[in-house]
Amino acid sequence: MSRDHLAQLREAAPVILPSLLLCDFGNLEREVERLLAAGVQALHLDVMDGIFVPNMTYGMPIVAAFRKLTDLPLDVHLMIEKPEQYIRQFQQAGADVITIHAEAVDDVASTLRDIHSLGCGAGVAINPDTPVDAIVDALPEADLALMMSVNAGFGGQAFNPIALDKIREVRRLNSDVLIEIDGGVNLDTIGRCTEAGADLLVVGSAIFGKPDYITAVRDLNSAAVAAS
Ligand SMILES: O=C(CO)[C@H](O)[C@H](O)COP(=O)(O)O
Numbered sequence: 156m157s158r159d160h161l162a163q164l165r166e167a168a169p170v171i172l173p174s175l176l177l178c179d180f181g182n183l184e185r186e187v188e189r190l191l192a193a194g195v196q197a198l199h200l201d202v203m204d205g206i207f208v209p210n211m212t213y214g215m216p217i218v219a220a221f222r223k224l225t226d227l228p229l230d231v232h233l234m235i236e237k238p239e240q241y242i243r244q245f246q247q248a249g250a251d252v253i254t255i256h257a258e259a260v261d262d263v264a265s266t267l268r269d270i271h272s273l274g275c276g277a278g279v280a281i282n283p284d285t286p287v288d289a290i291v292d293a294l295p296e297a298d299l300a301l302m303m304s305v306n307a308g309f310g311g312q313a314f315n316p317i318a319l320d321k322i323r324e325v326r327r328l329n330s331d332v333l334i335e336i337d338g339g340v341n342l343d344t345i346g347r348c349t350e351a352g353a354d355l356l357v358v359g360s361a362i363f364g365k366p367d368y369i370t371a372v373r374d375l376n377s378a379a380v381a382a383s
């Protein structure tokens with residue numbers, strides 16, 4: 156996808172991205188088929204290293220496995236220390252958008268430029284307690300700004316509405332960047348996210364905790380569009 160798909164996602168906004176964190180990792184092919192049947196337009200892959208966040212998930216091999224299973228854009232959320240050391244490997248594994256946490260790098264703008272030089276879309280994420288000030292200088296280099304509505308590390312957490320104020324603040328500062336929200340997005344909160352101006356809505360437990368992905372995504376889409 157690199158940066159081209161981002162234009163498609165912008166056109167289609169608001170777009171729901173399933174978070175591949177609470178899915179059935181023993182049946183990735185079936186999970187992707189079920190998500191495709193539900194009409195999702197991109198996948199959000201949650202990479203965790205057990206250092207930047209107190210949890211571990213997966214790395215390049217699983218990204219490469221998803222790359223083999225689908226042509227959908229892969230939105231890779233790096234919740235890892237020293238992400239600048241791994242962006243080339245994630246690009247080679249098939250990532251289309253690579254999002255790093257501002258809290259994990261010394262120079263956000265430089266890391267975003269490095270991601271762009273690999274042909275990928277470049278995103279910067281901040282946790283709920285990190286102010287937008289931390290990324291304001293880097294926003295011109297970003298294709299995507301991810302406002303976390305939970306502390307990165309686990310699915311199934313409660314939504315923190317501070318992310319809504321930060322979405323509005325980012326939009327005031329930059330009219331071009333795609334704004335993504337991640338964490339506790341569900342039928343009760345998704346309308347507030349699109350109302351605040353979120354373009355991309357990452358959803359984990361509100362899809363993977365449901366028996367039928369088609370119904371879950373359809374209902375989430377309806378709630379998102381109704382409020383946008
Ligand atoms: O980045 C993440 C956690 O760090 C996940 O993308 C997020 O939590 C999605 O799960 P849920 O919708 O259940 O909160």
Ligand SMILES: [Co+2]
Pocket residue numbers: 174199200201232337357
């Ligand atoms: Co995520």
